[in-house]
Amino acid sequence: MTAPGERNASSTYDVRVWAVTRVVGKRATTYRLRWEVGLRRHSRSFSTRALADSTRSELVGASRRGEAFDRESGLPQSRVARERSITWWAWSLTYVDLKWSALAPISRRSLAEALIDVTLQSSGSFPGRPDTAELRRAMYQWAYHAQRRASGPPTAEIGAAVRWLERASPALASFDDASNMRAILAALARRQDGAPAAATTVARKRAVLHNALELAVEHRRLPSNPLSRVSWKGPRVDDMLDARSVVNPDQARALLAAVADQGPRGQRLTAFFALMYYAALRPSEATAVTLDDLDLPVRGWGELHLARSDAEVSGRWSDSGQRSSRHLKHRARGHVRVVPLPPPLVAHLRAHVAEFHIRPGERLFRGVYGGTVNAATYTNVWRRAREAALSPAEQASPLARRPYDLRHTAVSTWLAAGVDSAQVAAWAGHSVAVLHRVYAHVVSGRSDVARSRIEAMLDE
Template identity: 45%
Template sequence: MSTYDVRIWAIREYKGNDRKTGKERKTYRVRWEVAGREFGKTFQTRAMAESFRSRLIIAQREGTAFDAPTGLPEPMARELNSRTWYELATAFVDMKWPRAAATQRKSIADALTTVTPALLSSSRGAPSESDIRRALYSWSFNKAQRDTGKPPADLAPVVKWLSANTLPLAEVANPATIRKALDLLATRLDGGPAAANTVARKRAVLYSALKYAVELRYLDAHPMDFIQWRAPKNAEEIDRKVVVNPKQARALLTALRDTDPALEGFFACMYFAALRPSEVMHLRNDECDLPEEGWGWLHLSGSTQHVGEEWSDSGEMREDRELKHRAKNATRDVPACPELVSILRRHRQEHGRTPDGRMFNAPGARPAPVSKSTYLRAWRQAREKALTPAQQRSPLARVPYHLRHAAVSLWLNAGVPATQVAQWAGHSVHVLLKVYASCIDGQDQAARHRIEGALGTPEPDQEG
């Protein structure tokens, strides 16, 4: 629907504080009316606002019809409406793919797959929800798969429907649409609320995708910057109920030695040296300094991620990467206590050196890191053997990663300076104290004693 009933008003200046930095900032809003309906666009600078307003005035003076739904001159509306969410999302995936790790590629695809159903323009002839999710995740948002050519026969009709039935970006930028998309990100497939970490991760991907649209000049401003939407609170602190004490940890390691002795050292590295599972899988024999007596060292050089062959550049199920939050060639040295040194020396003696140099490999003729399913199965069996029925039902050491939490908590409780713990664990001090604050035991009692000392002993009342 087109109209010539257009009124363009003066630019309005707004003063406020930036939500992220708290600093004072100004924004400039262009306002106009088309067929009695008010429209507006906000810009970060006056120059950008004046440029956009000039385009509207020129179109009005030249007698160009305005598109009533978008409020834009018809040439601008056609240009904007020619770009759909599906085109933007696939372009965003292609831009991110070359420099993203395989795990990040999966995360981006997962987030975009979650939000796309909120950005469909029609339900007519729509495939099932499961087919839509499968087509988006396994093909549309996987550049390696799209680069092979046409989608698989069973997905081709779904992909064709999706490419023709997502909203134009002008409608995606509508506040009501953005809010609908955010609400969907916060909901699980079964209708329950999604975990706060999941919502934060997926929201960041959506924000980045729309920021890419601004970068490409498909949108004049980021639509999420003007939405007052509150994400679920993120409980970043570790729950102390998952942290095992030394006695419980040793019971679990003993159970592992009985059920799967080749993995005792694998889990010992997580408890005694706070290694992540991916770092243990990457650990090489020549990176382990294991003296006959005393402390040793583990010189970490990378991590091995389980990613799936369709997401990696090599086509392998696993991918060797740099250490988390480190540069490609960075290393991290972690001390190995005498108990861990003894376990690893015994592992070498009983299981030998692997052909590819890894400390821990899956059994078989072809060298390969221990699979995730293998070490998770061994962990479940160890919990059943080492813990009481009540403990098994509790969150105590429910997943192997909880051994790392126990290690870091133990170091902090032992009085090791936070800067040193952060260096060994591969964290920043800020994150370390924020995440492990509730697991530092005994500090409240020590603090009360210090307060008593500062207050001193009260003097007795003087009477008579």
């Protein structure tokens, strides 16, 4: 029954707000806010205490100002009106603008790909729907590209698709419905052809959605993140190294020789693959190495001072519109990773510098015609090298299937040789936690060596 002075049966002034409580779960600690509107109880969970306290302050403040609360949502009428006034489409564009400047080009592309899937699923079957390929093109080329959108309205070719997306987009508040959220998550778990998506792809897209909704909470567009209230498990990400992909020294030498045997194109890439095998570089890091980064003595160990990465992604996602180098993956701008270069690698690099007349400041690796080495080129060279150097059974196995497996081989070699995990992680350019997770079987395999060393010390 509505109390005197209340507007209608859907709202009330009878509000009680309790203190925030800390909830320790198996996966994470959350902060729960509980309050009562009329005789109906409401609760929300937040990832941080600050968000929970902020929402509590808003509820208490609205109650003290004499504002009516909506019985259904448990929120002040002013907030209900604000949340219902913004659509997912409008918020997703705002989200892109908020994130754009801090993202690397490849992350910008990943952000757009995730938002496209969410938008297509949430828009449903609104009348007049254009072709899906046209909708994707409109979002990929304009809507979810902050610079393109800021430069002017969409072209005539995609204008109709953009207008349909504006009309078809549901209210952001509709994401609070668990069934809607489950449908969106299911869409993220599928590829465009309907086949199951890779586990890493699903995890990456879910992370984008979670962050978009988390920022919506921060900007007071949602009371809490609805994704945190949906019990849904995507495909499990198995990032542990497959030991079958690691090559032994004889196989590595044979593969490098097979690369060199492919004429000018292969000869220009022999030292490229050697950097991955001996120094655990990522392909994007090897392409960015210049002569100035190297210390190559005539004898003994050398050293690499790595400060850049050159991930291959279309220039459309960079600020300059061209492909360019950036700071190292998962590292602050300006960070330099120092990597030791064993004598065999020093010999490869010195020979490469001499043969191709690399001068100070120049990149080590260029195409036959002087251009940047791209993934298609070095992947094709590696495929041919496997065919020449490996037996049919080995070719059918995961053994060195990707050039990236040479990096895995280098890290595994360092660990098997007894190098401290922290040192290996520093050389490889990732955290100790990631090292132990990805190379768990290599780390555990060192237990016998560790016990022998401890026993020897005790005997002394």
